[in-house]
Amino acid sequence: MSSLSVFLLLLFCFSRKSLGAASTLTNQNNSVIGDTIDANKWITFASTVVSLGGNFEMGFFAPGNNSNYYIGIWYKKLSVQTVIWVANRETPISIYEMDFAQFKIVDGNLVVLNGTTRTLWSTNINNSTNSNNSQVVATLFDDGNLILSNGDSKNSTNFLWTSFDHPSHTVMPGSKFGYNKRTRLKQVLTSWKNENDPSPGPFTHEVDMDKYSGQFVIMWNHSVIYWNSGPWTGNNFTAGEHQKKTSKKLKVAIPIGVIAALLFVSCFTYIYYRKRRSSKVKESSTKSLMQNTEGEGKELINIQDEDKGNIDAPFFSLESILVATDDFSEQNKLGQGGFGPVYKGIFSGGREIAVKRLSSHSEQGINEFKNEVILIARLQHRNLVRLLGYCFQSSEKILLYEYMANKSLDTFIFDRRRCMILDWSKRFEIIEGIARGLLYLHHDSRLRIIHRDLKTSNILLDEELNPKISDFGLARVVEGKITQGNTNKVVGTYGYMAPEYAIDGLFSIKSDVFSFGIVILEIISGRRNTGFIHQEEVSTNLLGHAWRLWKEDKAMDLVDQSLHESCNEEEAIKYLNIGLLCVQEDPKDRPNTSNIVMMLGSENIISLPSPNQPSFMTRKYANNNTSSSSAAKSNIVSNNELTVTIEVGR
Structure with a gap:
């Protein structure tokens, strides 16, 4: 085997780590903006x-289980996504910045910008060379x-x-691999750090100019020569010092390399055809689903805000969602909401997204769907869940x-x-976070x-157990300084609804305050408001x-037993006091959200007012089926159309 053949074989084996890493990536399902970036078009997450x-x-892509994102180029037609070039290898973008990240042209240079518009990578061209x-x-x-290029990408002079x-x-x-004597630019290959991390790894591959005019192709492992080709004779490379790694070692190394290469080719071929077969199955499933839905299965409907026009949220095709959720498989199901199931989906090079599929037979589904898209697309707060599409x-x-x-x-x-897992300090942070999110909705948002x-x-709860308010399907917008409204259709969850609403x-901001008070009591006690059973209070609720x-x-008897070691008694009593203030029967007695945030952050416990009797206090049933509830009974009598969700105790 010639030294050139050995070099090509090693180069092939050297490249297999990046190819292997690519096999963990999923296909992109984003919108295509053409083949060109200009002053008016650039690449975003979508x-x-x-x-x-x-x-x-x-x-943008995120390899394997890496939560960072990179700009890269990959083969479009391969089912196994194979990356051939990465820009910002040393300056990745975090997942929290991706909604605002851009790859665009700025001052004649290609640049990668993160969520704060900080330049993470640039082509670094001298702007004086750009005529326009x-x-x-x-x-x-x-x-x-x-x-x-300067406008004409077909003419190399530009x-x-x-x-x-x-x-x-x-x-x-x-592509170029070598050394340009005129520009003194050295083209070097650098391995990935590992299969999930495209940042520069330990191996580099370069052409070195020997002082005796012989060119060497050298592979380095950090600062140690791992392999070299030997000098170039004009026709081929001659064996270098490390080929002379003895003949005995060479005889062992070559078969191992050949075997490794054959194994890799076999595995790659197997994965390719398996992915291809899986894609065909999904495509067939998609066509079947589309044929069974209403209409022709081709119509796309864009949601618009009547006041603002098109909403600021990207549209995802049904086909891309079916692929990402594996046709809404049970393995990817996260839970069941009031209007339908929620699934885990893998999008855009491995990014995990929650997919809420509204039930097709839900009478309320269409209104709540439009309402939630329009509202959440216009809200931005660290304690509110973000709508991605x-x-x-x-x-x-x-x-x-x-x-x-x-x-x-x-x-x-x-x-x-x-x-x-939730000790007292963490529950304290969760309660405060919910209050800040509610304050934003009631007072600080547009x-x-x-x-x-x-x-x-x-x-x-996110990875760090920070709270985010979700599910805005039932939310209502009120104009200006108005803080309340009414409706002929009462919708919500039994056990959390304020009496004046049920x-x-x-409904008003004070009905949200009532619900928040119930949440505080549940967080502190570890018990549900509904379905609560106590040996001394048959069928009473937690409130x-x-x-x-x-x-x-x-x-203190109400505090969850798991908190007794970490709980501060004064703080616990303060939070119970605030919770009971929030659930008082008269809405006028309940504090507004800004006062709640102030009380939560205050160290002065003595100044808190004493709460009045709450509504929905008890629901006792004697043997003669009489009820002693003062504010509400199990069967609510109302002229309104009532739709509730029943929370079932575990």
């Missing part, structure tokens, strides 16, 4: 560029080359910069949210094992919003039990 012949695609920066364009060609002149980890046909295709109504790794708050506080369905199952259809303990000066 868009990519594709070469004219469809061979290559460029956009407004004419600069970047085009992705069918050979995988990204060319930045080229300002090319990705082929700046390879990252892969040599492509026509939507799909309204045929009979399918789907919302896409940021994925919350820890699901909802109720899965923690009502679980005797998982509740141990719109004054009443949620109408605040409950522990609608509080989602009975008379009157009635809390009020009895408060009046008997036994408030």
Whole structure:
């Protein structure tokens, strides 16, 4: 075997780590903006560029289980996404910045900007060479080359910069690998750090100019020569010192390399055809689903805000969602909401997104769907869940949210094992976070919003257990300084609804405050308001039990047993006091959200007012079926159309 053959074999083996990493990536499902970036078009999280012949695609991707994002170029037509070039290898973008990240042309240069518009990577071209920066364009060609030019990307004299002149980890046909004596530019290949991390790894591959005019192709492992080709004779490479790694070692190394290469080719072929078969199955499933939905299955409906026009949320095709959720498989199901199931979906190079599929037979589904898309698209707060996109295709109504790794708050506080994770300080932070999110909805946002369905199952927790208010399907916007309204259709969850809303259809920011008070009591006690059973109070609810303990000066008996070691007694009593203030029967007696936030942050416990008797205090049933509830009975009598969700105790 010639030294050139050995070099090519090693180069092939050297490249397999990046190819292997690519096999963990999923196909992009973003919108395509053409093959060119210019002053008016750039790449975002929701868009990519594709070469004219469809061979290559460029956009943001996150390899494997890496939560960071990079700009890269990959083969478009391969089912196993294979990356050939990466821009910002040393300066990735965090998942929290991706909604605002951009790859665009600024002052004649291609740049990667994060969420704060800070430049993470640039082509670093001297702007004085650009005759007219407004004419600069970047085009992705069918050979995988990204060319930045002065308007004419077909004429090499106008080229300002090319990705082929700046390879990252892969040599492509026509790309440069060597040393340019005129520009003194050295083209070097650098391995990925590992299969999930494209940042520069330990291995580099370069052409070195020997002082005796012999050219060497050298592979380095950090600062140690791992392999070299030997000098170039004009026809081929001669064996270098490390080929002379003895003949005995060479005889062992070559078969191992050949075997490794054959194994890799076999595995790659197997994965390719398996993915291809899976894609065909999904395509067939998609066509079947589309044929069985209402209409022709092709119509796309864009949602518009009557006041603001098109909403600021990207549209996702049903086909891309079916692929991302594996056709809404049970394995990807996260839970069941009031209007339909929620699934985990994998999008855009491995990004996890929560997919809420509204039930097609829900009478309220269409109104709540439009309401939630329009509202959340216009809200931005750290304690509100973010809407990442939507799909309204045929009979399918789907919302896409940021994925919350820890699901909802109720899965923690009502679980005797998982509740141990939430000590007192963490529950304190969760209560404050919910209050700040509610304050934003009631007072600080551009719109004054009443949620109408605040409950522990609608509080989602991120990776660090920070709370985010979700599910705005029932939310209402009120104009200007108005803080209340009424409705003929009462919708919500039994056990969290304020009495004036459940009975008379009157909702206000104070009805949200009532719901928040119930949430506080549930977080502190670890028990549900409905379905609560106590040996001394048959069929009473948690609210009635809390009020009895408060009046008997036994408030600490309500605190979850798992908190006794970490709990501060004064703080616990203060929070119970605030919770009971929020659930007072008369809405005028309840504090507004700004006062709640102030009370939560105050260290002065003595100044808190004493709460009055709450509504929905008890629901006792004697043997003669009589009821002693003062504010509400189990069967609510109302002129309104009542639709409630029943929370079932665990």
